[in-house]
Amino acid sequence: MDWTTESIDRLRALWAEGHSTAEIGRRMGVSKNAVVGKAHRLQLPARPSPIRRDPAAPRPVATGRRPTLPPLRAAMPAATPQRREEPRIVVEAAPPAPHPVAALPPKPVAVVRAFPRVSTKTCCWPLGEPGTESFRFCCDAAIPGKPYCAEHASLAYVRVKDRREDAA
DNA sequence: CCCTGATTCGC
């Protein structure tokens, strides 16, 4: 957009008339963002914003333009691929919550790892109340290929057959 | 989903 004094005047006029930024944009043949951006730069009186921005809000994510493409350097050596595809559903039932409250209907959740583990070699079975001081993960040696130690794997993996709620 | 305005930041 070529912001001539004329177009700026028009923007000011339409803004003063209380049109929405998108409407002004339509009338002037520019995007809403262009209008907002220009109005902001011109320090035109702000409209009541629908959004609440805490002054001390935790910076959510750096907004603005997407990061430009990374410089894409020469191919990494990548001697050991290590990380492969995300495993498809391997288990037949989701691991139970640490505290099986009553009898929650078992959900066939695909989420095997709800949070990152310290290591793929250690059991990530949660112990204690999440959010409390004493909460921790089991951290015993995990069965290779599984996120739990033998003891907890036996609790985590339950055959889905034999589970018969009522027909649906 | 549609809409709104505000802000960030690569260009």
Add this chain to the structure above:
DNA sequence: GCGAATCAGG
């Protein structure tokens, strides 16, 4: 300076 992308709320 510009404005797309993103956020955040209705």
